[in-house]
Amino acid sequence: MNPAGEVEHEPRSGAARKTQRIVNAALQVFLDTGYGAATVDAIASAAGVSKATIYTRFASKEALFAAVIERECLACSKRMAVVEQAPALELSQALREIADMLLDIILLPRNLAIQRLVIAELPRFPELGRTFYDRGPAITLKNLANFVRARVARGELRVADPAVAAQHFISLLRGDIQWRALMEQMAVSDTARRAARERTVGVFIQLYGAPPDVARP
Amino acid sequence: MNPAGEVEHEPRSGAARKTQRIVNAALQVFLDTGYGAATVDAIASAAGVSKATIYTRFASKEALFAAVIERECLACSKRMAVVEQAPALELSQALREIADMLLDIILLPRNLAIQRLVIAELPRFPELGRTFYDRGPAITLKNLANFVRARVARGELRVADPAVAAQHFISLLRGDIQWRALMEQMAVSDTARRAARERTVGVFIQLYGAPPDVARP
DNA sequence: ACAAAACTGAACTGTTCAGTACAGTAGCGC
DNA sequence: GCGCTACTGTACTGAACAGTTCAGTTTTGT
Numbered sequence: 109m110n111p112a113g114e115v116e117h118e119p120r121s122g123a124a125r126k127t128q129r130i131v132n133a134a135l136q137v138f139l140d141t142g143y144g145a146a147t148v149d150a151i152a153s154a155a156g157v158s159k160a161t162i163y164t165r166f167a168s169k170e171a172l173f174a175a176v177i178e179r180e181c182l183a184c185s186k187r188m189a190v191v192e193q194a195p196a197l198e199l200s201q202a203l204r205e206i207a208d209m210l211l212d213i214i215l216l217p218r219n220l221a222i223q224r225l226v227i228a229e230l231p232r233f234p235e236l237g238r239t240f241y242d243r244g245p246a247i248t249l250k251n252l253a254n255f256v257r258a259r260v261a262r263g264e265l266r267v268a269d270p271a272v273a274a275q276h277f278i279s280l281l282r283g284d285i286q287w288r289a290l291m292e293q294m295a296v297s298d299t300a301r302r303a304a305r306e307r308t309v310g311v312f313i314q315l316y317g318a319p320p321d322v323a324r325p
Numbered sequence: 326m327n328p329a330g331e332v333e334h335e336p337r338s339g340a341a342r343k344t345q346r347i348v349n350a351a352l353q354v355f356l357d358t359g360y361g362a363a364t365v366d367a368i369a370s371a372a373g374v375s376k377a378t379i380y381t382r383f384a385s386k387e388a389l390f391a392a393v394i395e396r397e398c399l400a401c402s403k404r405m406a407v408v409e410q411a412p413a414l415e416l417s418q419a420l421r422e423i424a425d426m427l428l429d430i431i432l433l434p435r436n437l438a439i440q441r442l443v444i445a446e447l448p449r450f451p452e453l454g455r456t457f458y459d460r461g462p463a464i465t466l467k468n469l470a471n472f473v474r475a476r477v478a479r480g481e482l483r484v485a486d487p488a489v490a491a492q493h494f495i496s497l498l499r500g501d502i503q504w505r506a507l508m509e510q511m512a513v514s515d516t517a518r519r520a521a522r523e524r525t526v527g528v529f530i531q532l533y534g535a536p537p538d539v540a541r542p
Numbered sequence: 543a544c545a546a547a548a549c550t551g552a553a554c555t556g557t558t559c560a561g562t563a564c565a566g567t568a569g570c571g572c
Numbered sequence: 573g574c575g576c577t578a579c580t581g582t583a584c585t586g587a588a589c590a591g592t593t594c595a596g597t598t599t600t601g602t
Contacts, residue, residue, distance in 0.1 A: 125441070126397050134563085140448070141448065142361075144359075144361035145449075149561080152410060153558060157579085158579065158580045158582095159560090159562095159580095160561095160562085160564095160580075161579060161580075162534060162561090164389045164579085168560080185517065201505070211570080224444055224447060224448075225506070226357070226508070227441050227507065228444065229445075230441060230508070230510060231357070231359050232359070232362070234510065237508035239336050240508060241505060249326060249501070250577080255543070265563080275501060276497060278501075279496040279500050279501075280493060280496055283491060283492050283493075284462060284466070284495075287462060288458060290444060290454075291444070291447070291454035291457060291458045292454045293451065293457070295456060307489065314532065315528060315531065315532065343548095343549090362588085364588085364591080365591080366589080366590095374550085375549065375551060376551090376592095377550075377591095378549060378550080380591070380592080381548080385590085386589080386590070386591090478548075504557095
């Protein structure tokens, strides 16, 4: 099924692919049960691997957990880059697209579960919080600020501090949706998402939109 | 030290005071170490009580935990009521006061720790999330919406949906401060708090303030 | 003052689980 | 085929911990 030197979604070949299987299985088990209740045996059997093998790759359960979160953070920060690629659209449409992307990232059940997991294990892994923030929300914020800066340059926005404006956009968008999704573990309806998006875009333009008298040429 | 029928901060007398001591100690230990890593022995010794006594009051570690969170939620919802008691002040000053109160509630390390704890244990105690949300954030939102409604009646604000406006205020105020505080477990500087407050009040008035031509009599 | 009720402290049970040891086996280069 | 390395499966160790029990002590009500 996999002829010569093909590169798959999962990186390198044979040797390290098993490691990826272990990390995948570990993520799943950690998400399902939390760190404390997850047993290495369960991870091993979910990965189709013996416990001994896990311990040849990872020094301890803690190290495995750190590796899992590390990888997820990396994956997340890559996904965030797409915010900057909504350049061609008209302002309000671009904002709508960005809002949808952000809501996807924020509300994806898997991502919510990872957030919960990280928060849950902060006492055990204190440095994890900073890592997670720097590689997730901080990058989103930076990308969005860049977008704002570009639109300011085009004369479509009037903004003193792009970072603050970007923060306002994200904050308005989140509202209490994220909080509820995190706490009540329930999916957010499409209607609620659309409402949040439209309100946010409207308010943002009202706040920061350049007056139409200096309209585009 | 405690003559005849005096009522203290801790409720009823002798019998039930020990229960309060247990709950207090349990809260402390849970906050310090998380539910999973907290041992009943540690709670017992922190409460200055034998483990057997704990098990006469609470059926299990889970029941004890539920009692702890229950009590904190109750205490929290009481504290939230103060938002409505900033009526006499001029609008922007009242908003500033409210912002300070909200930031206090949101950023108090103890409250952050409780939030972490609740989020962490959601898989084990699913109903807890709803309880917590309903008795905390939901009540704050309701109170703030009432405040907005009152100011609309006075002609100081122009707002279509007070609940939405209130949500915007809270969202803008939180920004990423709460997230960072939650994740990085670091205190937020007074400077950052003041900056968030001033920005939020400014933006809110810009968005929802009634035009000054219909000024107060 | 005295009996009943509540509490202590410490030992004990039973379970769960991280981490290890090891004997046997599959894969792979040569 | 030969030998080497990596993997499996299983069984084991040791520690941690929830929850119980109980003999002896303190507290409380009357």
